[in-house]
């Protein structure tokens with residue numbers, strides 16, 4: 001009781017100070033919009049910022065963020081916050097927006113989405129579990145309202161949201177023959193994609209903490225013959241410009257992340273300013289009028305069997321991280337990950353990234369937060385051995401990794 005009185009007295013004092021001197025207030029979080037300057041990302045006060053966070057998938061069959069049948073959004077965000085992370089990479093499927101358009105502009109309730117993805121027995125069962133853990137939801141809550149709630153809780157706990165278009169059709173990603181590999185592939189309509197990017201860029205304006213959006217997860221060579229013919233850097237550039245325009249035209253605040261070829265393992269021609277083959281044209285910031293200071297490069301790396309940290313670092317550098325050294329672009333590793341057990345994190349791959357990324361002051365998102373998925377590749381309640389969290393999202397799957405390396409990696413990245 002005594003403590004409470006002191007605290008409220010303090011609160012009164014603080015609020016009267018800020019009311020008296022509004023101009024001297026410290027800029028309030030998240031202090032955006034962010035811009036780039038060479039290899040750095042800056043907030044509105046000019047302070048460097050980057051991300052150290054985790055992937056939170058929401059692009060699979062149900063098309064809502066995972067884990068909510070096991071824990072509340074608040075509990076999950078608190079876990080992320082507890083290890084010092086400052087961002088999530090939140091993924092969504094273009095199909096979610098396609099269905100909104102098909103449905104006369106109205107989003108689908110989660111009850112419908114769950115039954116469609118999990119069946120008439122398990123759909124309602126999982127819905128009841130989600131509502132039990134997250135009583136602010138009901139059967140008529142829509143998918144976007146779930147995304148909104150995740151963003152809002154992240155804002156409350158000062159976690160930035162980076163929104164990632166992971167796939168077109170809502171399902172587990174990614175392979176060369178999944179119909180989502182490249183523009184023109186079976187499910188990957190360029191028009192639906194730009195429409196979806198615009199929709200989410202506009203919708204996300206209501207999220208206080210939406211700082212950046214990505215164009216597309218892991219572009220890759222399709223097995224689909226028709227789509228395969230345009231799998232090159234020259235066509236990539238055409239699509240990328242359509243995508244950045246789709247976002248920037250409705251939301252000029254967010255940073256836009258560009259992903260490269262080969263499952264986004266390389267973005268070399270952009271980082272090094274070499275020809276976008278088979279043509280001879282080059283990437284030019286002048287092709288992004290008015291938002292040349294909004295572009296960030298992102299890479300993925302899964303060289304999990306690396307035996308030499310030197311060669312892993314040199315690969316990362318050649319694949320695009322050289323844009324940091326040449327002060328051209330911020331570069332982030334938006335996916336890397338490994339088996340969450342007692343020892344894998346001590347191996348070359350994980351320990352090399354744990355030192356390399358903070359040393360570069362490069363942002364990153366580990367794959368993946370999920371201890372399990374509503375459904376993955378047809379299996380319901382799928383166990384995720386690479387998940388930071390346990391199956392029921394209640395504890396760390398590998399406490400030795402989190403306490404022995406991850407917390408330090410976060411701290412050193414954000415130092």
Ligand SMILES: *[C@@H]1O[C@H](CO)[C@@H](O)[C@H](O)[C@H]1NC(C)=O
Nearest residue numbers: 037038040047048049361415
């Ligand atoms: C912030 O960015 C500037 C470049 O503008 C750089 O010189 C400086 O080292 C950065 N600070 C930190 C703490 O990384």
Ligand SMILES: *[C@@H]1O[C@H](CO)[C@@H](O)[C@H](O)[C@H]1NC(C)=O
Nearest residue numbers: 098101102186187188189192
């Ligand atoms: C694009 O969206 C429409 C709904 O507006 C849908 O009917 C169509 O199947 C989508 N295209 C692809 C390739 O998924």
